[in-house]
């Protein structure tokens with residue numbers, strides 16, 4: 001599609017198995033109503049309609065990192081990093097009967113301080129479709145193990161910002177439900193900064 005409000009809004013009305021790709025979004029979004037910016041034609045902007053799966057956000061991160069190439073790492077919970085800078089992001093919006101998994105990856109443009117991949121969109125989309133098929137159905141243990149391997153967060157000092165407090169400590173691991181464990185305490189949500 002050429003221009004949509006958000007590929008998430010189009011995908012939400014479609015059945016499981018659908019894939020929506022757009023050149024441009026007038027209201028691309030991240031988590032917590034943050035904006036996702038991309039000039040027309042400069043990025044891969046795609047939403048997959050999938051079965052619900054509690055580890056889908058991590059599984060989609062793995063799929064996107066593998067599709068982009070070996071240099072890409074993952075920052076908990078949902079950022080793709082290239083050379084420590086944000087290359088792309090993942091937004092999972094679930095209803096009881098399906099999950100809409102949105103992925104944005106910078107190709108020919110990136111905001112200041114962010115990264116871009118400089119690869120053709122169709123090449124990346126074909127690789128991503130295959131990886132999403134595989135990882136969205138992979139066993140939970142395999143998802144957690146592969147996420148650990150691709151992680152740039154585990155082993156680092158981090159700051160976790162929650163609505164009511166801020167925690168700093170060592171990101172030790174992720175748990176079996178995908179939660180980030182910082183100094184022994186599990187976090188299921190929050191914004192993480194690598195220190």
Ligand code: BT5
Nearest residue numbers: 006007028029030031034036037046089090102103104114
């Ligand atoms: C994300 O949110 O990283 C998830 C982004 C998902 C975007 C895709 S595009 C296809 C589908 N349709 C949509 O409407 N959304 C999905 P979050 O972790 O909340 O990060 C958002 C923050 O990243 C913003 O507040 C900016 O600081 C930053 N940002 C915005 N655009 C960016 C870009 N192109 N590259 C890097 N960082 C960006």
